[in-house]
Amino acid sequence: MGQIRPVWGLSETRCARAVVIGAGNMGAGIAAQFANAGVAVDLLDIPGAEGQPRNARAEAGIATQQRAGGFMGDLPVALVRPGNTEDDFDRVAGADWIIEAVIENLEIKRALYARIEPLLKPGAIVSSNTSTIPRAALIAGRSPAFAEAFVISHFFNPPRHMPLLELVAPPGNAAQAAAAQIGRRALGKTVIECRDTPGFIANRIGCAWMSVAITEAVRLGLTVEQADAVHVAFGVPRTGVFGLTDLVGIDMIPSIWGSLMRALPGGDKINRFDLPGLKLVQAMIAGGRFGRKAGGGFYRRTADGATEVIDIATGAYGPATGYSAADLPGGGRDLEALLADDTGLGAYARSVLGEVLAYAQEHAPEIAPSRAAIDVAMELGYAWKRGPFKILDGLSDAALAGLGHDLQRGPAGAPGLMGQGPDRLARAKSADAVLAESPAAALWDLGEGLACLELRTKMNAIDSGVLDMLDATLGKLGGPVRALVIGNHNARAFSAGANLAEMAARIDAGEWDALEAFIARGQRLYSALRAAPVPVVAAVQGVALGGGCELSLHCSAVVATAAAKISLPEHLVGLLPGWGGCARLLERAQASGGGAARAFAALTLPRPAGSAREAAELGLLRGSDPIVMHPGDLIDAAADLALSMAGGYAPEGPAMLRAEGAEAAATILAGPRARHEAGKLSEADLGVQARIVEVLTGGATAPGEEMSEADLHALERQAFVALAHDPLTLARIRHMLATGKPLRT
Known part of the structure; x- marks a missing residue:
């Protein structure tokens, strides 16, 4: 199993290790979220009952999170070390943040704090995940130093997905400020400062x-x-x-x-x-x-x-x-x-x-x-x-x-969020710093020679208008623009893919030359983006599907939110990626020793990767692509990366790929054929997957021969147009447009 890369900004928090005491759904979920960020964490609970392993409760908490999706893939699981509060309590001494998440019993909590205090290292944070008990009651009898280190950190369940973190501490408390930074950068939370009142906000x-x-x-x-x-x-x-x-x-x-x-x-x-x-x-x-x-x-x-x-x-x-x-x-x-x-x-x-x-x-x-x-x-x-x-x-x-109460409108005031302000794109919009725009997209000046290409279509789908703006943007790179970010503030979508309605119209009209030209244009522009003289960084949040995923695959780097859903789902509508996605995934798979079989697995996912970490394991992201936990940090993280790459930047050279041939194709297709024979894969889906395999293994090119990216693009286009001729493909596209779900064949 590979090593997990810490998320963007984690080093600034100085949180290398956490301890969570209490392995119920909340405590184990908090531990899993620390691990998702790349933080080593000890999960402690009372020893197992007689006849059970000593760490049974903590191990059960970890297993529950694995089943419930609390972890972002398999890699973070190894960062959670189970233990118990009798044999392993000394681990508290190495923690930068100790979170108590036991039952809502004041005496039990106070007894824990009495044990924690002599082990607490300087600068460490102690917090309770209580939802109702006042801070003053929790720290009664503890030293001033412990009180200064103590905050209430109220997470919401499930901790991976619920974005709110309420913090309670006196004004100006250093531990609260540190917890807010960790909460945002490492755990992806929007942090609100609360008063010390029952139930908080x-x-x-x-x-x-x-x-x-x-x-x-x-x-x-x-x-x-x-x-x-x-x-x-x-x-x-x-x-x-x-x-x-x-x-x-x-x-x-x-x-x-x-x-x-x-x-x-x-x-x-x-x-x-x-x-x-x-x-x-x-x-x-x-x-x-x-x-x-x-x-x-x-x-x-x-x-x-x-x-x-x-x-x-x-x-x-x-x-x-x-x-x-x-x-x-x-x-x-x-x-x-x-x-x-x-x-x-x-x-x-x-x-x-x-x-x-x-x-x-x-x-x-x-x-x-x-x-x-x-x-x-x-x-x-x-x-x-x-x-x-x-x-x-x-x-x-x-x-x-009519509501029968004396309700008064009033000023909303500042929301009390900790560690959050407008990002570079928001500031550029406020200043109307636009370099070019159209109904489909806009190019914003973010300062320092950095620009941001923002898509504006529904779910940021890529249509001819978006390609027009991409073409115009490419003409500015290396001139006034020395680095480019592609991103937006739409939490739902970086891009949901190519505009299927535009594609369906061409298929329905039998405009095969126009369809192939649309695919060829996307290939040409995406290849030009990859070969651009300046770094291009995609800022991915929400979904990055199909042509949107292909767009990110052609960027110099990607910064993705941890919760991003990334995939190439074209096979679900009877097609395959036509804008270079097959070529880019094959290049990455061959570089890692996985070859066409690994690329095929990523190209036929039944659903998007569940997180950015899982997308990286599939090759949809590079292992070096930074992951951001809080969506509000995404644009600035991408901007910082793009500017850091700008000095002396040289684009990647043209990709050279290796044909793997008919024997490799037969091996890859053995699994789908077996599922087809078992009634688990339709004839139509088997046909689509066979086309994908044909492209990935080089078609008629002899095994072992080198192929250029242009050769793969030609295979992509031919296969795409051939699949588009199947009447079932148009029916699938229409069903997807009408329902948002694949048509069962």
């Missing part, structure tokens, strides 16, 4: 919302599906509030809400809307209906895959009706129409939204640095499309008055 507002939402649904007699539909109309994820409670675990309500309720005054809404006290909740817990982990909660799946929903009044399950936000007044798109509705749906919407907005307004000054911080916390911590104050500010005066 997201859980304080989020738990109040869930308490109000569930208790009011019971009081007003709504069905589970109706209530969840209302919340979807508010901009809550499609799970709604009942689906989210199933995900959290209904059995967790007494501990999570109970801890908050005990810490808050009796008149607080979380106490007044007493979620643990609901007879429905108590009956579900008594009956083992804990939610998804128990096979059923407010929703459950039957053996045949149907969905059933609990009846709030009787506690019995019945078939789901399929009621959705589209069935609401306003169709789920007009919130004010829903709020004006005179049925129980409108009454529920007004009650819940009014109570939640009033609660956020009342407590904002004590829990957060600004209203904007609360919005960010709810958008990132609970995946709301808009935080409560954005919702409030978007309502008309009449709608606000």
